[in-house]
Amino acid sequence: MRAVTVVWVTCSCSAAATKLPQRTTSMKVFASVMSMSCLFASARCIGFFDISPQGNSFYAAGAATYDAASRNPSASAGRTSRHTLPNALSSLRRRYHLRHLAPRPLTRPLLAGLLPAAWPVPSGTRWRICMGACLGILFAGLVTAHLVATQEAWLVAPLGASAVLVFAVPSSPLSQPWSVVVGNTVSALVGIACVALIPDRIGGAAIAVALAIAVMMATRSLHPPGGATALLAVLSQAHSPAFALHPVALNSALLVIAGMAFHRLGGHHYPHRAPPPRAPRRFDAADIDEALRRHDELLDVSREDIESLLEEAETAAYRRTLGALRCGDLMARPVLQVTRSTPVAAAHQLMRKHAIKALPVTGPGQQVVGILTAWDVLEHLATRQAGRHAVVGALMSTPVATASADQPVVELARLIAEGANHHIPILDAHRRLVGILTQSDLIRALHHAVHASHSTEAS
Secondary structure (H helix, E strand, O other), rough: OOHHHHHHHHHHHHHHHHOOOOHHHHHHHHHHHHHHHHHHHHHHHHHOOOOOOOOOOOOHHHHHHHHHHHHHHHHHHOOOOOOOHHHEEEEHHHOHHHHOOOOOOOHHHHHHOOOOOOOOOHHHHHHHHHHHHHHHHHHHHHHHHHHHHOOOOOOHHHHHHHHHHHHHHOOOOOOOOHHHHHHHHHHHHHHHHHHHHHHHHHHHHHHHHHHHHHHHHOOOOOOOHHHHHHHHHOOOOOOOOOOOOOOHHHHHHHHHHHHHHHHHHOOOOOOOOOOOOOOOOOOOHHHHHHHHHHHHOOOOHHHHHHHHHHHHHHHHHHHHHHHOHHHHHHHEOOOEEOOOOOOOHHHHHHHHHOOOEEEEOOHHHHHHEEEHHHHHHHHHHHHHOOOOOOOHHHHOOOOOOEEOOOOOOOOHHHHHHHHOOOOEEEEOOOEEEEEEEEHHHHHHHHHHHHHHHHHHHOO
């Protein structure tokens, strides 16, 4: 009902706008703007899109046009009428309550999904991608023309789409060498089979693309240009299986070789190798697989890359929370320490006296050579035999993870949080022991940082 009312109001407003005095150019412009504003107001109320809050409406643009005409009275001198423009505007505003049309966001989700998403790629990287695609196609074309001295096609059109994937998104599972070569080749074979079995060209093209996708998924070689390769085989009526080898397979293999050389020269890995995961973590591969199954869509990113992105996001969150804190700001000093020859009983008594759980073991020049933990001492006391493991050097853990005093705390957050190291000896520029950073110190710093950020947001 509201939509019908708005459409009726739109027609009335458009008719009223066309009856306004149109004797000057500015008034003609204003009449056109008013008609457009009514149309957009109708679409806005129906729900197709909304008017920007900054502009409020096209009515404001029309009013600005009239103001400009009012400041130039010579353009409309002597042209008076009972239906003057201000009276007409006021009438429309009162009659249709235009002032009560509250502004809304510019677009609804449907239109927002049609707009291009932001692609934060530096300009240098964009030029590198374009140059790589150019060199890759050039290499594939020249080598193919040299190896096969025939008048037949020596480059296939889907190779251009493959070049976009190989050089623009080399980390995508869809652009790896297996997907490029095998995906294009099996798709060409599917297209050739459809040419032989299906006489109708349009029906054969549709079935060829569908079967090509199925075969690529079965062979784990899904490659979007493969659908174009199958379509090309049908449209060009390729009858010989040799078409799948030349030019399709040959072109694809040469493009992959060019991509491997180009990315290696640029300091990148192709085929893509995801960094090894760090363990233990708060999530594992099974958790990511379960999330991907729940997502129920094919993502153009491998599980290994998702793991790496999650780890980097956690590191970025630590960095944002902890800020510019250094290890020297949090470490405990002076630090209690022992040597290799210190008796285990003396080290145990020192731990109990000062309520600590680890003692760095130092050698000549305050160099850290190991660490003795409370667990090492308890294990010794439970299994000790006479004359065995009487000194710290026989029980200490080596090698020991250390950090420098000027090293950001965020770099140690994951190492300590993972549980492998609860006590990190801190060294100075000369690799001498100057302090120790514990898991409790990190938790205390994180608590203060979070509390400070919440206090800032509240103020």
